[in-house]
Amino acid sequence: MKAADFASASPSAIRAMIGRGEWTGPTPGMAKGHVQANLVILPRDWAYDFLVFAQRNPKPCPILDITEPGDSEPSIVAPGADLRIDLPRYRIWRDGELVEEPTEITSHWRDDLVGFLLGCSFSFEGALLEASVPVRHIECGCNVPMYRTDIACRPAGRLSGPMVVSMRPIPASLVTRAVLATGRFPAVHGAPVHIGDPALIGIEDIARPDFGDAVPINEGDVPVFWACGVTPQAALMASRPPFAITHAPGHMFICDPKDSDYAVF
Amino acid sequence: MKAADFASASPSAIRAMIGRGEWTGPTPGMAKGHVQANLVILPRDWAYDFLVFAQRNPKPCPILDITEPGDSEPSIVAPGADLRIDLPRYRIWRDGELVEEPTEITSHWRDDLVGFLLGCSFSFEGALLEASVPVRHIECGCNVPMYRTDIACRPAGRLSGPMVVSMRPIPASLVTRAVLATGRFPAVHGAPVHIGDPALIGIEDIARPDFGDAVPINEGDVPVFWACGVTPQAALMASRPPFAITHAPGHMFICDPKDSDYAVF
Numbered sequence: 001m002k003a004a005d006f007a008s009a010s011p012s013a014i015r016a017m018i019g020r021g022e023w024t025g026p027t028p029g030m031a032k033g034h035v036q037a038n039l040v041i042l043p044r045d046w047a048y049d050f051l052v053f054a055q056r057n058p059k060p061c062p063i064l065d066i067t068e069p070g071d072s073e074p075s076i077v078a079p080g081a082d083l084r085i086d087l088p089r090y091r092i093w094r095d096g097e098l099v100e101e102p103t104e105i106t107s108h109w110r111d112d113l114v115g116f117l118l119g120c121s122f123s124f125e126g127a128l129l130e131a132s133v134p135v136r137h138i139e140c141g142c143n144v145p146m147y148r149t150d151i152a153c154r155p156a157g158r159l160s161g162p163m164v165v166s167m168r169p170i171p172a173s174l175v176t177r178a179v180l181a182t183g184r185f186p187a188v189h190g191a192p193v194h195i196g197d198p199a200l201i202g203i204e205d206i207a208r209p210d211f212g213d214a215v216p217i218n219e220g221d222v223p224v225f226w227a228c229g230v231t232p233q234a235a236l237m238a239s240r241p242p243f244a245i246t247h248a249p250g251h252m253f254i255c256d257p258k259d260s261d262y263a264v265f
Numbered sequence: 266m267k268a269a270d271f272a273s274a275s276p277s278a279i280r281a282m283i284g285r286g287e288w289t290g291p292t293p294g295m296a297k298g299h300v301q302a303n304l305v306i307l308p309r310d311w312a313y314d315f316l317v318f319a320q321r322n323p324k325p326c327p328i329l330d331i332t333e334p335g336d337s338e339p340s341i342v343a344p345g346a347d348l349r350i351d352l353p354r355y356r357i358w359r360d361g362e363l364v365e366e367p368t369e370i371t372s373h374w375r376d377d378l379v380g381f382l383l384g385c386s387f388s389f390e391g392a393l394l395e396a397s398v399p400v401r402h403i404e405c406g407c408n409v410p411m412y413r414t415d416i417a418c419r420p421a422g423r424l425s426g427p428m429v430v431s432m433r434p435i436p437a438s439l440v441t442r443a444v445l446a447t448g449r450f451p452a453v454h455g456a457p458v459h460i461g462d463p464a465l466i467g468i469e470d471i472a473r474p475d476f477g478d479a480v481p482i483n484e485g486d487v488p489v490f491w492a493c494g495v496t497p498q499a500a501l502m503a504s505r506p507p508f509a510i511t512h513a514p515g516h517m518f519i520c521d522p523k524d525s526d527y528a529v530f
Contacts, residue, residue, distance in 0.1 A: 048313045052331050055316065056341065066317050068422070076321065076419065154341065157333070186451065186529055264451055264529055 003029040011078065011254045015086040024088045024103045026250035028122060035188070035259055036252035037064055037077065037117035038229045039087060040236065041105075041245035044069045047114040049157030053235060054118070056154040060163055060231035062119035062187050064255065070111040077255035083115045089248035096240030101248055108245060119188035120229050120252060121166055123259040124181075131181035133174050136215045143250075144168070145209035146228050150202025151193070153235060161235035165193060166228040167206070169221035178224055187262040194225040201225065268294040276343065276519045280351040289353045289368045291515035293387060300453070300524055301517035302329055302342065302382035303494045304352060305501065306370075306510035309334045312379040314422030318500060319383070321419040325428055325496035327384035327452050329520065335376040342520035348380045354513035361505030366513055373510060384453035385494050385517060386431055388524040389446075396446035398439050401480045408515075409433070410474035411493050415467025416458070418500060426500035429476070430458060430466070431493040434486035443489055452527040459490040466490065 003026060006014055011031045017023050027036055042050055047069075054061035065074040072083045085104045092100040092108060102108075121144065125135050137144045144166045151163040170178045175195060183191035198206045206223060207214050211230055217223060233246055247253065268291060271279055276296045282288050292301055307315055312334075319326035330339040337348045350369045357365040357373060367373075386409065390400050402409045409431045416428040435443045440460060448456035463471045471488060472479050476495055482488060498511055512518065 044313075048309075048316070051313070051316050051320065055320070055328055055331060063320055066320060066421075156331075180530075183530055190529075264455075265445075265448055 006030040007032040011256050018088050019085040027252045031254050033258050035255040035257050036122045038120050039247040039253050040116045041113050044112045046241045049159050053156035053159040059227035065117040067115040069114050087247050087253050089251040091246045091248050093244040096237045123188040124185050126259050127181045133178045136169050143212035146211035147203045148210045158239045159235045164228045164230040165225040167223050167225050169217040170224045172222050175222050184263045189227050192224045193227050271295040272297040276521050283353050284350040292517045296519050298523050300520040300522050301387045303385050304512040304518050305381045306378050309377045311506045314424050318421035318424040324492035330382040332380040334379050352512050352518050354516040356511045356513050358509040361502045388453040389450050391524050392446045398443045401434050408477040411476035412468045413475045423504045424500045429493045429495040430490040432488050432490050434482040435489045437487050440487050449528045454492050457489045458492050
């Protein structure tokens with residue numbers, strides 16, 4: 001079975017399958033049309049700084065749900081789910097260093113841990129495709145290219161860092177459509193943060209992304225940049241909390257709401 | 266001088282006048298077109314619960330700025346301003362009881378206090394008027410009527426409570442216009458939470474608001490309900506933090522950004 005075979009399965013059925021340990025792969029393509037989320041788990045002591053950082057930088061850090069300390073159920077986006085087992089793969093961080101990539105985190109759970117679920121670009125890519133705007137890295141079957149910029153996030157407590165953006169080359173005639181289609185979804189990164197010349201936001205070489213894969217930019221394409229969910233994780237890891245857990249890249253939490261539930265109009 | 270005489274003054278000039286103690290009255294009508302904000306100041310120990318509550322209930326609790334603990338400058342919405350002196354009147358709360366209404370709070374300030382500025386309905390009322398939708402309580406020269414509903418807010422830590430809504434009677438032919446005009450502003454309460462029969466959201470007598478003033482509902486009007494910034498303050502006061510400071514009703518903080526800066530399209 002591959003992820004696309006579960007395109008029409010329900011989020012709860014997929015979470016249950018993952019919770020039973022029967023799926024440990026990436027989640028793109030599963031439960032199509034439903035929101036997939038980035039996971040960050042932090043001790044309560046760090047949760048306030050993270051939440052203020054997210055509040056001050058809502059474009060890269062759109063928070064969809066926050067658990068009560070010690071409670072692993074994200075009761076807003078997936079009542080009954082368990083953040084300790086319902087993702088296919090996790091990353092364990094100690095003092096900012098990646099130490100382990102387990103498929104469940106029951107043995108790591110503590111009474112002071114707070115789980116944050118953040119919106120991811122899969123939601124607005126669905127909106128682009130529905131608006132007949134092509135998404136290059138999907139066509140290429142690779143990861144989206146991501147770049148550090150010289151746009152500083154607003155710092156909060158112990159957290160600071162540059163905004164990380166993802167880039168999609170868009171044919172010039174479709175750029176306004178791409179802006180309008182994604183602008184409907186401010187809760188999942190929203191409209192682009194920059195259109196055109198990469199140098200204006202401090203990107204030196206568009207062919208060499210800091211994360212993900214390079215994609216071809218064709219004659220007549222305009223590079224369009226969206227705030228990226230890697231931003232909060234990068235700021236967090238740079239500040240080296242003693243303990244943190246995140247999802248492994250591409251191994252997301254599948255939420256009950258549909259992408260369209262987050263549209264503002 | 267009355268508030269309307271300062272309609273075209275800049276936010277910083279008005280804040281400076283207030284900071285010098287030269288204006289202690291209500292702020293509606295001042296610096297027209299600029300965002301006015303509700304103020305909540307809490308000890309750091311309570312700030313996390315409040316922030317999670319706001320995050321879980323974004324329609325009634327739209328946060329515009331959060332200060333670092335002990336710092337009274339709201340550096341996002343008004344760099345250089347001072348929350349201790351730049352509002353015309355404050356309320357001091359101890360154990361959930363109102364104890365004082367001073368015109369500045371310098372002597373009450375502490376190193377562990379966090380200031381929250383929250384969007385208020387003045388912003389979307391401007392959008393209604395621009396869309397040629399009449400606003401009854403402005404026509405009547407009174408306060409907007411507000412009601413407790415049976416819509417439960419999502420609780421967070423020590424905070425819980427019902428959603429409080431404000432009501433504006435809108436001529437039936439203009440209701441869709443009112444929805445679209447305010448839906449552009451999700452950061453300041455956004456689109457209505459209910460249209461029509463007050464009983465459906467637990468309001469027994471529309472003629473007897475829980476806060477503010479009753480307004481006439483004319484033949485052909487539909488009552489339209491928006492999430493209200495009284496919600497977070499009510500939840501907070503019900504949970505009786507040992508110490509809190511808020512603005513006095515109508516005596517708001519005047520921010521630099523314009524209402525239109527918060528429009529999503």
